[in-house]
Amino acid sequence: DTGVSQDPRHKITKRGQNVTFRCDPISEHNRLYWYRQTLGQGPEFLTYFQNEAQLEKSRLLSDRFSAERPKGSFSTLEIQRTEQGDSAMYLCASSEGQPPNYGYTFGSGTRLTVV
Amino acid sequence: DQQVKQNSPSLSVQEGRISILNCDYTNSMFDYFLWYKKYPAEGPTFLISISSIKDKNEDGRFTVFLNKSAKHLSLHIVPSQPGDSAVYFCAAKGGRDDKIIFGKGTRLHILP
Numbered sequence: 001d002t003g004v005s006q007d008p009r010h011k012i013t014k015r016g017q018n019v020t021f022r023c024d025p026i027s028e029h030n031r032l033y034w035y036r037q038t039l040g041q042g043p044e045f046l047t048y049f050q051n052e053a054q055l056e057k058s059r060l061l062s063d064r065f066s067a068e069r070p071k072g073s074f075s076t077l078e079i080q081r082t083e084q085g086d087s088a089m090y091l092c093a094s095s096e097g098q099p100p101n102y103g104y105t106f107g108s109g110t111r112l113t114v115v
Numbered sequence: 116d117q118q119v120k121q122n123s124p125s126l127s128v129q130e131g132r133i134s135i136l137n138c139d140y141t142n143s144m145f146d147y148f149l150w151y152k153k154y155p156a157e158g159p160t161f162l163i164s165i166s167s168i169k170d171k172n173e174d175g176r177f178t179v180f181l182n183k184s185a186k187h188l189s190l191h192i193v194p195s196q197p198g199d200s201a202v203y204f205c206a207a208k209g210g211r212d213d214k215i216i217f218g219k220g221t222r223l224h225i226l227p
Contacts, residue, residue, distance in 0.1 A: 004158070033214065040124070042204050042217035043159065056214065091158055102147070102208065104215060106158030 004107035006092050012113045013082055020078045021110045025094030029103060032075050034067055035091040036060065037109070043091055049075060082114045118142045119207050121218035129226050134192040136221050138205030141186065145207040149215065150179060150190045153202045159217075162203070163190070192223075200225045 005024040013019050025032045031050050035043035046065070047057045051072035061067075064082075069075040079086055090110045095103035120139045128134040140148075146167040151159035165172040165179045165188070172179050178191045192199055205218040 031213065035217075040219065042119075042121075042206075042219045045214045045216065048214060050213075093158070097213065102149075102213075102215065104161060106160070108156065108158050 004092055004094050004105050006090075006107035006110050008110055009108065010111045010113075012115060015082060015084060015114055017082055018078065018080045019082055019112065020076055021090055021092075021112075023075045023077070023092030023094075023107060025074070025092070026105055029094035029096050029105070030072065031095040031097050031103075032069055033093045033095065033104070034075070034077050035093065037089040037091060038087075046077075079112075082112075084114045087112055087114045116141075117218070118145075119205055119216050119218040121205050121221050123221050124219070125222040125224065127224040127226055128195050130197060131194045134190075134195045134199065134223055134225070136190040136192075136203050136205070136223065138188045138190075138218055139186055140188075140205075140207055142207070142209055142216075143186070144209040144212075145216075146210055147208040148179070148181060148188050149206040149208070150177075151204040151206060151217070153204065153220070159204055195223075195225050197225050197227065199223060 007022045033048040034046040037043045047067050049069040064080045067077045093104045093106045149164040150162040152162045153159040163177045181188045202220045202222050204220045206215045208215050
């Protein structure tokens with residue numbers, strides 16, 4: 001197992017375009033989380049899944065954002081009509097939900113730049 | 116509203132000395148606290164954690180102290196090593212809420 005994989009690592013897009021990111025979690029982890037990190041901030045929670053069910057969405061996740069986890073395996077995060085304020089590092093983590101770390105393993109992130 | 120606060124954006128410590136990173140929280144429902152370390156171009160990695168029923172947890176060079184009455188925790192690294200230079204995030208989890216809330220981070224520089 002190679003850990004949590006995120007693709008692409010970097011994405012540059014023009015304002016108004018749609019982008020989609022993919023996250024492949026650790027195979028035995030049933031929980032998957034998306035976070036966003038901007039400069040000078042810590043990771044901010046966006047949404048999480050238990051298997052294929054999306055259990056919580058942050059108010060940061062506007063209508064332009066949608067996340068899916070079909071079949072409880074990989075997940076995608078789509079941003080429609082991107083804005084410059086969407087520029088950030090998008091982090092995915094997966095978890096078994098057990099201490100001491102609650103199993104959080106983060107991927108290396110997808111850095112989005114909206115120009 | 117910042118529920119987890121790290122008020123020092125950066126800290127510089129001489130190699131071999133003790134590094135102390137501080138964190139305050141506001142939510143009394145938090146029952147589990149964690150520290151993560153992040154290098155550039157990588158995701159955060161788990162370092163050490165502490166349950167709210169304890170006041171100290173130690174793992175090698177890393178010790179986390181929790182003061183519940185003050186809603187304060189700290190991470191001690193001793194002795195500090197060059198590889199400890201990174202951004203450290205304090206984080207917390209509350210009860211049945213499954214998500215982890217992060218502070219803004221403190222950048223630690225270990226000086227030779």
